[in-house]
Amino acid sequence: MASPSITIALAGNPNSGKTTIFNNLTGARQKVGNWPGVTVEKKEGTVNFKGHTIKVVDLPGTYSLTAYSVEERVARDFILNSNPDVVVDILDASNLERNLYLATQLIEMGVNLILVLNMADVARSRGIDIDAELLSQLLGVPVVFTVGKLNEGTQELLEKVIEVAGQKKDNEKTIYVTYGKEIEEELGKINEEIVKARPDLGSHYTRWLSVKLLENDPLAIKEVKSWSNGGDAVLDATRKSREHLEEIYHEDPEILITEQRYGFIQGACREAIKTSTQQKIDISQKIDLVLTNRLFGFPIFIFFIWAMFQLTFTLGEYPMNWIDSMMSVIQGLASNILPSGLIKDLIVDGILAGVGSVIIFLPNILILFFCIALLEDTGYMARAAFLMDRIMHWIGLHGKSFIPMLIGFGCNVPAIMATRTLESERDRILTILINPLMSCSARLPVYVLIAGTFFAGKAGTVIFSIYLLGIVLAILTAQLFSKTILKGMSMPFVMELPPYRVPTFKSLMIHMWDRGVIFLKKMGGVILVGSVIIWVLGTFPRNPGIFEKYAKEKHQISSIYAEKLSQASTEADKTALKKEMEKAIEELNIRANQERMAQTFLGRIGKVVEPVLKPLGFDWRIGIALLSGFVAKEVVVSTMGVIYSGGSQEKTGEKSLKKALKAEKFDAAKAYAFMAFVLIYTPCLATVAAIRREIGTKWMIFNVVYSLTLAWIVAWTIYHIGQFIA
Ligand code: GDP
Numbered sequence: 133m134a135s136p137s138i139t140i141a142l143a144g145n146p147n148s149g150k151t152t153i154f155n156n157l158t159g160a161r162q163k164v165g166n167w168p169g170v171t172v173e174k175k176e177g178t179v180n181f182k183g184h185t186i187k188v189v190d191l192p193g194t195y196s197l198t199a200y201s202v203e204e205r206v207a208r209d210f211i212l213n214s215n216p217d218v219v220v221d222i223l224d225a226s227n228l229e230r231n232l233y234l235a236t237q238l239i240e241m242g243v244n245l246i247l248v249l250n251m252a253d254v255a256r257s258r259g260i261d262i263d264a265e266l267l268s269q270l271l272g273v274p275v276v277f278t279v280g281k282l283n284e285g286t287q288e289l290l291e292k293v294i295e296v297a298g299q300k301k302d303n304e305k306t307i308y309v310t311y312g313k314e315i316e317e318e319l320g321k322i323n324e325e326i327v328k329a330r331p332d333l334g335s336h337y338t339r340w341l342s343v344k345l346l347e348n349d350p351l352a353i354k355e356v357k358s359w360s361n362g363g364d365a366v367l368d369a370t371r372k373s374r375e376h377l378e379e380i381y382h383e384d385p386e387i388l389i390t391e392q393r394y395g396f397i398q399g400a401c402r403e404a405i406k407t408s409t410q411q412k413i414d415i416s417q418k419i420d421l422v423l424t425n426r427l428f429g430f431p432i433f434i435f436f437i438w439a440m441f442q443l444t445f446t447l448g449e450y451p452m453n454w455i456d457s458m459m460s461v462i463q464g465l466a467s468n469i470l471p472s473g474l475i476k477d478l479i480v481d482g483i484l485a486g487v488g489s490v491i492i493f494l495p496n497i498l499i500l501f502f503c504i505a506l507l508e509d510t511g512y513m514a515r516a517a518f519l520m521d522r523i524m525h526w527i528g529l530h531g532k533s534f535i536p537m538l539i540g541f542g543c544n545v546p547a548i549m550a551t552r553t554l555e556s557e558r559d560r561i562l563t564i565l566i567n568p569l570m571s572c573s574a575r576l577p578v579y580v581l582i583a584g585t586f587f588a589g590k591a592g593t594v595i596f597s598i599y600l601l602g603i604v605l606a607i608l609t610a611q612l613f614s615k616t617i618l619k620g621m622s623m624p625f626v627m628e629l630p631p632y633r634v635p636t637f638k639s640l641m642i643h644m645w646d647r648g649v650i651f652l653k654k655m656g657g658v659i660l661v662g663s664v665i666i667w668v669l670g671t672f673p674r675n676p677g678i679f680e681k682y683a684k685e686k687h688q689i690s691s692i693y694a695e696k697l698s699q700a701s702t703e704a705d706k707t708a709l710k711k712e713m714e715k716a717i718e719e720l721n722i723r724a725n726q727e728r729m730a731q732t733f734l735g736r737i738g739k740v741v742e743p744v745l746k747p748l749g750f751d752w753r754i755g756i757a758l759l760s761g762f763v764a765k766e767v768v769v770s771t772m773g774v775i776y777s778g779g780s781q782e783k784t785g786e787k788s789l790k791k792a793l794k795a796e797k798f799d800a801a802k803a804y805a806f807m808a809f810v811l812i813y814t815p816c817l818a819t820v821a822a823i824r825r826e827i828g829t830k831w832m833i834f835n836v837v838y839s840l841t842l843a844w845i846v847a848w849t850i851y852h853i854g855q856f857i858a
Pocket residue numbers: 144145146147148149150151152153193250251252253254278279280281282509633634635636639
């Protein structure tokens with residue numbers, strides 16, 4: 133009997149059905165976390181089968197096991213260092229040649245391997261007939277068929293796992309990819325040096341290491357460098373071999389090796405696969421004739437994107453309104469039930485208002501994620517990336533980066549999370565750094581207010597120009613970064629066009645919900661804490677004296693006007709007087725509020741940052757509004773409402789805020805500079821948290837500093853050019 137506890141790792145290309153098989157195997161018993169040190173998702177689960185406890189680890193989906201992407205490194209490290217008892221490679225049987233590429237590398241690593249030919253249904257319907265037994269013999273590994281979608285073949289797979297886990301790997305029977313005479317000779321030389329330096333290593337491993345070194349694999353080189361002796365000789369031999377091969381073939385050895393692997397695969401497939409003569413015409417190719425067509429591809433793509441946003445924001449509006457009214461009911465209830473005082477203010481104005489401002493976006497986020505899951509699962513996303521590739525290359529990025537940029541116009545948080553689909557770390561970092569310049573929907577209320585007030589009649593154009601400004605700055609930033617701090621790390625790769633597939637509703641829901649939960653948990657927490665902090669800063673220290681003082685003044689005004697009113701003779705005079713009085717009281721309220729604000733911590737901080745903002749024409753009050761915008765951009769408008777119109781925007785209406793702003797000697801230049809600043813500076817705490825989560829504290833700090841600096845410079849320029857013109 134084998135050991136009762138078995139660890140298996142699921143490997144496979146993205147979209148081969150790994151997640152589906154994982155769920156089939158483990159049911160509900162799974163744990164989701166991250167791989168240590170990186171933001172690649174790690175799923176683990178267990179299954180009890182015939183007295184064995186089988187632990188299943190879902191490796192990131194990869195096409196290969198080079199060292200170029202985080203996913204590949206994670207998968208490789210786990211296989212090499214954690215020694216799973218069995219590696220289960222999930223392959224898309226309808227696309228076997230491509231999927232076998234990863235398999236050849238796993239075979240080469242000498243692991244206990246099982247090949248799972250998933251999507252057997254699709255293969256069958258396309259008339260692809262795979263001789264599993266022959267394939268198994270050719271490759272020297274067991275082969276199992278499954279249909280993940282229908283949970284078929286799961287039992288057989290588990291049986292095979294137990295069988296294979298019990299066996300010791302038989303070196304004699306191992307089948308290697310052979311690379312042809314020239315390359316094999318060079319591999320032999322490198323291998324010899326490795327054995328000399330490290331006689332303790334097994335023969336599988338030294339063979340694998342030789343191949344990796346010849347491929348110029350950075351991780352393999354790093355490992356050899358770390359050896360206490362003999363490493364130099366190995367690297368020396370490697371260099372000579374590479375030079376030798378380059379001389380003969382005028383080709384990089386890594387390309388030669390890749391070609392040989394594909395040759396090996398083609399050979400195996402030709403023998404083991406029989407494609408029936410009346411093979412169905414490949415529907416995918418037909419669809420692609422239209423969707424990636426030079427003429428129609430682009431308009432169709434734009435239409436899909438437009439439809440996605442349309443759906444997100446129009447359909448999202450209904451649940452948004454429900455949540456909004458639900459939140460006001462809760463807020464109303466809380467303010468009725470709770471005794472007045474600080475605790476009530478904290479709960480109603482701080483916590484409920486803050487959480488409400490995030491939760492309200494949940495429907496949008498979920499719909500957007502659903503659409504994205506739909507585009508991804510059907511295979512269309514790969515085509516979109518393909519279409520955008522040339523344009524994105526121009527700014528030093530890959531076509532795939534386009535999707536996160538697009539999502540950024542909705543909300544930067546899911547956009548930053550969506551960069552996980554990018555293979556290259558450098559592309560991920562660059563895409564994340566420029567993403568906040570895509571103006572998210574939370575910034576729109578600010579533009580609407582300011583442009584509506586100062587550019588009436590031209591507001592639409594002005595707002596459009598702000599969005600455009602963001603895109604232009606993103607392009608310039610990308611070019612700047614890719615020529616300085618992020619250069620040289622970019623790496624081209626084949627963009628694979630997976631076959632179109634009808635996604636299952638369940639998988640769409642899982643993909644949508646997985647992302648939605650992350651948004652809620654992490655970002656909800658940040659916003660909650662942030663709004664409490666802003667509330668505390670804007671409330672303390674309290675100075676009741678101010679209210680007494682102003683209450684007295686208000687009383688005076690009322691009595692003065694009461695007297696005047698009693699003397700007024702005509703109705704017209706009376707109405708005029710009443711209006712005058714209202715105006716005086718409103719001005720008083722504004723003054724009272726500003727004085728109160730000035731004394732709070734927030735006001736004092738506003739005064740501290742005032743000198744920095746002075747050159748842009750901004751005073752401490754704008755400083756406060758901008759500071760509160762760190763929590764979320766929507767907050768900028770409500771803060772301005774409090775500062776400028778003596779009450780929150782909801783209470784006094786936008787009109788009075790507009791009037792108040794106009795009275796404040798805000799001019800067009802200043803107004804435009806302010807909008808530009810809001811566009812460019814750090815979007816919100818949730819985004820900052822997302823950046824940190826994805827690429828670490830260092831880049832997060834860099835991003836905050838960069839965006840503040842850029843915002844300042846751009847606003848300064850706009851303000852001064854405006855002054856000059858005026
Ligand atoms: P992963 O990227 O490898 O994790 O792939 P998923 O498990 O998310 O599967 C991608 C898509 O293929 C989903 O829509 C699945 O429902 C579908 N799928 C998985 N297994 C099969 C199968 O055996 N047959 C068919 N027709 N579809 C499948």
